[in-house]
Amino acid sequence: MKHTPSRATIGTALSAVALGGLIVGSTAGVAAADNTAAPSSAELAAVVTEISGQTASTETANGMEIPMKAFEVSAPYGDNTGAHAGRGHDGVDLAGPMGAKIYSATPGKVIHAGDGGGYGNLVKVRTDDGHVILYGHLSKILVKKGDKVAAGDLIGKEGSTGHSTGPHLHFEVRNAKDKPIDPVKYLGLTQKELAEVGR
Ligand SMILES: [Zn+2]
Secondary structure, X not given: OOOOOOHHHHHHHHHHHHHOOOOOOOXXXXXXXXXXXXXXXXXXXXXXHHHHOOOOOEEOOOOOEEOOOOOEEEEOOOOOOHHHOXXXXXXXXXXXXXXXXXXXXXXXXXXXXXXXXXXXEEEEEEOOOOOEEXXXXXXXXXXXXXXXXXXXXXXXXXXXXXXXXXXXXXXXXXXXXXXXXXXXXXXXXXXXXXXXXXX
16 A cells, blocks of 8 residues: 555644644554545645654655665765766765764665675665665665665665765665556655755
C-alpha cells in the first residue's frame, strides 16, 4: 500500500509539532487513507522538515527515509561535470560531517556489505520490489550481508573511501533491470525539497 498522508493528517502533525513536547512518530499519518486530495510534495517536505528534529530519521512522502540528516547535495543525479565529467552521475551525493550516520532509505535485505571498488565501502540493499539501493564511500559499515533492514535503520557512517574527493554519501537507486534511476524522485522529493530537508 502506498503511504500517502492526508491533508488532515499533515495538519495534525504540524499542530503536534507546534504544541511541542509531543513526539510525532515516523508512522504518523500512515494509517489515515481517506479520499481527500493528496498533498503536494512541497507540503510534505514541510512536514518532513518540521518533524525531522524529533525522530531518529526522516520519512519522505513515499514512506521512505532520507538516508542522512544534515547534508548538502554536493553532486546531483546525472551530473556531468567535475569528477563526473564524461560519464554522468548514477546517484546523488550528500555531503555531511565525516562519520555522519547513514540510515537505510527503505526496508529490504542487505545483499552486499564490504568493498565496492570505486564505491569504497559499499552497502547494497535489495527491496521487496527488486530495486537495489547503494550507499557508497562509507567510513564504517554497520550491517552484514543477509541482514534484513527497516527504513530508518542505521547501516553505516559517512566516509570518503573509494573514488571520492571528500566525505559524502553516494546514494544510488537501481531498478529491477539494474538501471540507475533518479534517487531523489524515488524518495518522492524534488531536488529543491531534498536540499531543504538537508539543512
Ligand atoms: Zn556520487
